[in-house]
Amino acid sequence: MPGSAVSPGPVAVDTMGGDHAPDEIIAGAVTAVREHDVRLILVGQAPRIKQQLDRLGVAGQIPIAHADEALAMDEGALASRRKPRSSVAIACRLIRQNRASALVSAGTTAGVVATSRLRLRGQHGVTRPAIAVVLPTRPRPTVLLDAGATADVKPETLVQFAALGTAYAQVRHGVDRPRVGLLTIGAEPGKGNKLIRRAHELLTAAPPGIEFVGNIEGDDLLGGKVDVVVTDGFTGNVALKTIEGSVRLALAEVEAAIGSSRRARMGAAMQRRPLRELRDRLDSGTYGGGVLLGLNGTVVIAHGASNAKAITSACVLAHDLVRGNIVERIREQVAAARPPRFGRRHGDRDHPAPERDEPPSAD
Amino acid sequence: MPGSAVSPGPVAVDTMGGDHAPDEIIAGAVTAVREHDVRLILVGQAPRIKQQLDRLGVAGQIPIAHADEALAMDEGALASRRKPRSSVAIACRLIRQNRASALVSAGTTAGVVATSRLRLRGQHGVTRPAIAVVLPTRPRPTVLLDAGATADVKPETLVQFAALGTAYAQVRHGVDRPRVGLLTIGAEPGKGNKLIRRAHELLTAAPPGIEFVGNIEGDDLLGGKVDVVVTDGFTGNVALKTIEGSVRLALAEVEAAIGSSRRARMGAAMQRRPLRELRDRLDSGTYGGGVLLGLNGTVVIAHGASNAKAITSACVLAHDLVRGNIVERIREQVAAARPPRFGRRHGDRDHPAPERDEPPSAD
CATH class of the missing domain: 3.40.718.10 (Isopropylmalate Dehydrogenase)
Known part of the structure; x- marks a missing residue:
């Protein structure tokens, strides 16, 4: 893995979400580590993950965070409160603790959105x-x-x-x-x-x-x-x-x-x-698959039908977004675009646009 | 043309709307008359229409209602008030006077909707x-x-x-x-x-x-x-x-x-x-093309790019809808579906559904 001065935390991969969980998810994640130098942490049932890593010949090489429960495919917005120990909730906790930098999940979109919204919260300025x-x-x-x-x-x-x-x-x-x-x-x-x-x-x-x-x-x-x-x-x-x-x-x-x-x-x-x-x-x-933007952490929602290849792509995407400082870039863009009446801060912008200081006209 | 006891009025065709007006419109309308026994009245600039009918060998065989103006392609909801003598407005007047049963136009959708809404008005019970x-x-x-x-x-x-x-x-x-x-x-x-x-x-x-x-x-x-x-x-x-x-x-x-x-x-x-x-x-x-439902008259909005063939189809569709009593069928359906608290009338329904007489629950 390439060294860097300030290395961002690993990408947390939810091994319990998606039609082909956990084996295809783990297989895709392993490829991301092997072929794309992505740092990962696998979240899910530890014994099962260990078994699969063993089978793939990388036992002990990728960290694991244990989680007991998956979000069910038919669960929606309330899932998060009901399941504080779901793999997605655990992954969000890793991000909040700065032990992970992003989340990849092929779980149900509504469940991933609700859980990560509740646990990561919106970025400053993003409603x-x-x-x-x-x-x-x-x-x-x-x-x-x-x-x-x-x-x-x-x-x-x-x-x-x-x-x-x-x-x-x-x-x-x-x-x-x-x-x-x-x-x-x-x-x-x-x-x-x-x-x-x-x-x-x-x-x-x-x-x-x-x-x-x-x-x-x-x-x-x-x-x-x-x-x-x-x-x-x-x-x-x-x-x-x-x-x-x-x-x-x-x-x-x-x-x-x-x-x-x-x-x-x-x-x-x-x-x-x-x-x-x-x-x-x-x-x-x-x-298919999307990225949930605007939270304190990057969340890549892979398609529910994702195979190993799609999961590898999702892991690489999460990794690239973290390296591109997507959360910080969003913070800057949102702060810049906010109308002055809401107290826009100028200090943290590279390109101040003084001609825009008048309130936007609404004609 | 086949005789019938109560023959519905002719379909009014707007010859001034669409990318290929008026020649393709008129050509398509003539085919509807010749091959599908549809009764029509052509609305638009009378000299131009006569010239084209002459060219097609049907001079004097299809009635014409003169109109001076077309709805411009970029006109929207205000067009109607500005142009009371547009071909679409004239066609609507024919319908209100029971001299036509339906309108076919390839004019701009926003203009046709605004004009016919203003001039035909909504059917009873349709907001x-x-x-x-x-x-x-x-x-x-x-x-x-x-x-x-x-x-x-x-x-x-x-x-x-x-x-x-x-x-x-x-x-x-x-x-x-x-x-x-x-x-x-x-x-x-x-x-x-x-x-x-x-x-x-x-x-x-x-x-x-x-x-x-x-x-x-x-x-x-x-x-x-x-x-x-x-x-x-x-x-x-x-x-x-x-x-x-x-x-x-x-x-x-x-x-x-x-x-x-x-x-x-x-x-x-x-x-x-x-x-x-x-x-x-x-x-x-x-x-493409659609039918504007809910007004006191049937309005077929053909695609702006309609060629003669598409106009023939639109004329046949208008004719079939009129023969199928679409306006009356809509009146019945809307009256039936209206909640009892708005004073639904039972008398004009074939299949009363007494079990539905309670107000709809909103759980």
Whole structure:
């Protein structure tokens, strides 16, 4: 493992969440350690984890934190209070104690969000967390948030989400000034529902650090026109799942179409490989999973159906976000974007924007 | 044209709306008359319409109502008051005067909705209109509403939309008891935002005539699990456009994938036809367009990019809906579904449901 002056804590991996827990989770984590130099701590039933590490030939090489219980797949927001000793709760405690820097879980989204929200608490200045997902756009990726953490929001919360998404695109995709769009139902400023119209006004007032470029409609979500798309957690989740269902339908129909005649079937045989690669790329199991932003700690929520490969990716992502100081970057972005009337601090910004010192106009 | 005892009025066709107005619109309308026995009246600039009818060899065979102005493509809700002599406004006047039974327009959705809402007014008992679209599901079609007429709604409005959609699925698709789902972000009853959770309670109380089967997530929108999906106009429009964008992306990626190697390209040549048919089927220009439900008159909003073929389909659809007494069916459904405390009338229902006479519980 590469030495560094101040090494961030290890990534805590919840071995009890997901359809293929714990074996695939542990296998994926081990690959992250072996091939990507990621420091980890495995959280879950210690005897079971030891057994699997033994089988994989790395007995004693990865630290373990014991947890008795998993969040059940059908548990929601109340799970956290009921299960203070769940693997996710234990992982959050490690983060609070500075014994871990991030959490990776393939557990149920609602349970992971509720538990980590309760136990990690929101970062200073962040009133609601958001789940960021990366859409399969080309050539540049687009970050969509919120994909489902907070269903009912205020317009001001959407401005915060813009700050979270900006920090995320900077750290994850290396975009210097990410272009931010607002998901709505028409290109013109006056389009949308009340929430979105007001959020548009606030974003048009150009909060420092946020490069707002206007409205994005559903049919442009995958057009790669912006780096960040902001929406509430209800609309964002509907949109994300609609993408998944639509792509699945389209590819299934393609398979049916190219199997529809002898001539077409012969053609299909020649295309098996490119089509399989395409399915992998558009498959939600690959691009799926999200990062819960805005808490005192980084939380990567892997897809429930994650296999070992997806878990390895999630561990590497958590590691990269921690090294990119995502929590600190969010703190800076949110502090910068906050209107002066809430007492914005100037001292901790690299690029003060004095021309923005007037209160944002709401015309 | 086949004679009938009480013939409904002709369908008024707006020849001035859409990317290909007026020639493609008129051509499509003429085909509807010639091949589908639809009675029409063409609304727009009379000299231009006459010229085109002459060119198509049907001079003097289709009635014309003159209008001076079109709704501009960028006009929204205020267009109607500004343009009382627009082709859409004139068509609405024909409906109010019982000289037409329905309107077909490929004009801008916002303009057509605003104009027809102002001039036709809501049906008795309907507080907000909704746009119904038919999703490209198989084997059975699914009606999604509202696809964008009303962005901010109350939970009670969603119950009304369920009634509108039920009537529509009965008349258009011949489904006796359409299964109705609520678009949200989780399968369990408690999932969603405040609006949807309350609407779920109201629908679970089983308003007579509505077969509510529970929540539908975005990834199941195209699964064909229900006959009707109810949502607000904001979420519905985002979902519909997201489907369009996702299908477009997936098919473009398929084309790129199957052209990615010499071997694959050879295969592609054998599949050109099935893939083209698939694209046509999933293309929003084919399934696109919607019907504005809940007003005193049937309004078919064709896709802005409609060609003659799409306009013919829209004319036939308007004709079929009028013959199926859609406005009357909606009146019955809405009256049935209305809670007793609002003074539901029993006299005009075929299947009274006395067990539902208690007020709906809201547990």
